[in-house]
Amino acid sequence: EAQVTQNPRYLITVTGKKLTVTCSQNMNHEYMSWYRQDPGLGLRQIYYSMNVEVTDKGDVPEGYKVSRKEKRNFPLILESPSPNQTSLYFCASSSFTGELFFGEGSRLTVL
């Protein structure tokens, strides 16, 4: 089954404790991206990657890092999480047609 898998789905952490949200897709898509969803703001892009070793900033990259060492994986790294990074995070990958396939979301709470 074609899918985008994110882990963890739910996480509560404390300020400053590094964490990584993993994302993996099995559709051989070149394009992957991360979004965060906040009430009243919709979804905003954090980072995206057009291919292996190619990443670029989206609209709200501050406080986040990404890497793309393999085509299927695109982890989101929060080196020193802060409460304003409490959000619902979505990973997505895209086919050449431009349709985005989203993961199920990861709800992160930073205390």
Add this chain to the structure above:
Amino acid sequence: AQKVTQAQTEISVVEKEDVTLDCVYETRDTTYYLFWYKQPPSGELVFLIRRNSFDEQNEISGRYSWNFQKSTSSFNFTITASQVVDSAVYFCALSEARRTGTASKLTFGTGTRLQVTL
């Protein structure tokens, strides 16, 4: 810069009513894609439709229909005979179309919460 506006924050209807969700977009690109996604209470994002900027034909899929009007930069979504299961947040989104046809980024509207009651 691209922008998507969904002016309706929340809509409530009674089951079997028709409802239209508005979407207005701004872009300088001549080639772009428009999308609608549904986010039910369970939280996942469900793809509904993708429309190329060169294709202004309206589309119907069951009870769902979409009206794309380039002249007014709108891509409205209508649900006919709404059902309780249609209750969700609906997002309109816009992306540029790169030469390869791959979308580089989606710009989302803020979403419209639709509540369908019995």
